[in-house]
Amino acid sequence: MSVQTASHPRSAGTGTSSPAKLRTTRLRSPRTGRRSRRSVALTLLMGLVLLYSLAPLFWLLVNATKTQDGLLNSFGLWFDADFALWDNIARTATYDGGIFLRWFANTVLYVVLGAGGATFLAVLGGYALAKFDFPGRKAVFAVVIGAVAIPGTALAVPTFLMFSQMGLTNTPWAVIIPSLISPFGLYLMWTFASEAIPTEIMESARIDGASEARTFFQVCLPLLTPGIVTVLLFTMVATWNNYFLPLIMLKNPDWYPLTLGLNAWNAQAATAGGEAIFNLVITGSLLTILPLIAAFLLLQRYWQSGLSAGSVKE
């Protein structure tokens, strides 16, 4: 959800629509020092939204500290007498031969190659579409806009059949290659690049004798940082949470990402003779979201600098 809300300031900053711009101004007014009388109501509303967003996290945190027994026999929104978080973490990491760590490493692999690659391609493509005039640009635009509208889930089965013929299913490539494509990221980079890079800078770089590659990497890329970070966050979240694609592509638990692995652990409680390990599923879920939270905290400053960069330019 935080990703969704994040996209609004971004597009507002790049000045794509005037209502968005108006809203931005209003939202920012408290920061400029003008105290607003509506702030109580707004604070209250924000508090509610905050509660709504944080309550599940709180639940997760609280329940990750409970044993399987405590989970069933204590109040859901407060801690049990028995604090078992460390034990849970240790058991999560070692259960079934430490498969959780393997899943964790797989997920990191998919994110680094998949989301990293998707961001790189989106930056290249968005830059080219924004800054170079070539025949067929309009057609590419139409295709990209169309592609944004198609959910990846709908493509998963056709992709499976294709990959299966190529013998790629049940390998990491089956998850990484489809993750490399991010039409929305491309679109975002395109709009961002056309706003953030003044054509004059590129021209002066060329006049100074810089090659196109150098112009891109040394002059334009730094200007694009806020946009890149945004796209990176988007694709990271998408790849980290990806469920349906790996579900279809992967059969071997050794290549599962965390999402599939945790689901398998959860399903175990519903099978005859299977051990119910809800406490490990919950602890595992907590461990799963930590890297995402860390990524947001670490990357958000680039993001804020991007916002202000946009406002100055306006």
Add this chain to the structure above:
Amino acid sequence: MIKTLTRRGLLQSSAVAAALALGLTACGGGGNAAPQQTVNSDAVEQALQKGGKLTVWAWDQSLKKVAEGFEAKYPNVDVNLVNAGTGNDQYTALQNAISAGSGVPDVAQIEYYALPQFALSKSLADLGQFGAADLDGTFTAGPWSSVQAQGGVYGLPMDSGPMALFYNKELFDKHGIAVPTTWDEFLEAGRALKKADPKAYIANDTGDAGFTTSMIWQAGGKPYQVDGTNVGVNFSDEGSTKFAETWQKLIDEDLLAPISSWSDEWYKGLGNGTIATLSTGAWMPGNLVSGVADGAGKWRVAPLPQWEKGATSSSENGGSSLAIPAAGSQAALAYGFLKYSNVEEGVQTRIDGGAFPATSKDLASEKFQNTGFKYFGGQKANKIFAESAKNVPAGWSYLPFQVYANSIFNDTAGQAYVSGTKLKDGLTAWQKASVKYGTEQGFTVKE
């Protein structure tokens, strides 16, 4: 890492996935006709000696040890045991692999209710070519009839789920309620329990296709008639009516806890006295031990209540077979594994791992029958289970599209549990929806 037999798989999996799997069945089934070679048991022995790499898709955890034993006995064989998902997830994956024509495993775990669907689409090899028909009598009647389809044998029974009544003795004793031996007494016990403790329920049920069909099976109903592609669906026979009438009373009087089986709430309810009984398969003890530690010593096992006083009829709930996908290229070797796992040494390995066997010999063995269950206060529960396995009415069959049918149970019959719909009307709606789907899939379906 996961054990056998989901009963919930269908409830939780989305209708989309089920429809997807079946859509693929429809277009992919015809192209993969079973290679009709005749191989005898010598060929199986030769394949075992020659060896090779065997990919097995199963979620049953106890197979791990079986695979190790198998590899020790046949050192040239390398078993690659893969958990490709539990129940429905795995069927979707299997169907996808069969349609795509690559990545198909040599052996797959398939639950009894899902087997006809794979058998009819010719996705599985007929084990008759290896002489599987000679195994008649090796397995108890219920599982053995479950692996027969189209005049062939399409899997070897791995485990079984003869039903019994698990009950919280402590709760019954506390309120002075007798353990029911008929379903009418069950209803009475439910009323008495509710009166004594408004928070306690005689059982939990939010609508479960597998349970419903098992109950109708016990009542002697035969709602499904299958002869090749000619299929009959009819929930107005006597057995179905008996079930619907009794269960309607339980629903109307709010005697069933609105808790779905296998949820965390369910595990909790079994432990804290909210749910007093559980009518399910003999594979349940393992789950109670690991999931409901609180209930240790409180629970006992009794024969399944009867529809008629003094009768001994039982039913099957759950259970899996191991089958050989037709697209695999090592059918003889795969059959060697099936036999080791489900007929020979593997059976004991799995019993030791807590599984409930399907082989008559093991069910009758003294050691098995005299095993005391600490969880049930030392009760020799296997005696009840083994007796139950003998008393499963013959002639039951599942639909060749049961996976889909079960997936729409909660949209039709399941409505009776959550709205004013009568269970009888709900079953009729389920029947109509099943007939419609079957007809669309090219079956000749009559009601």
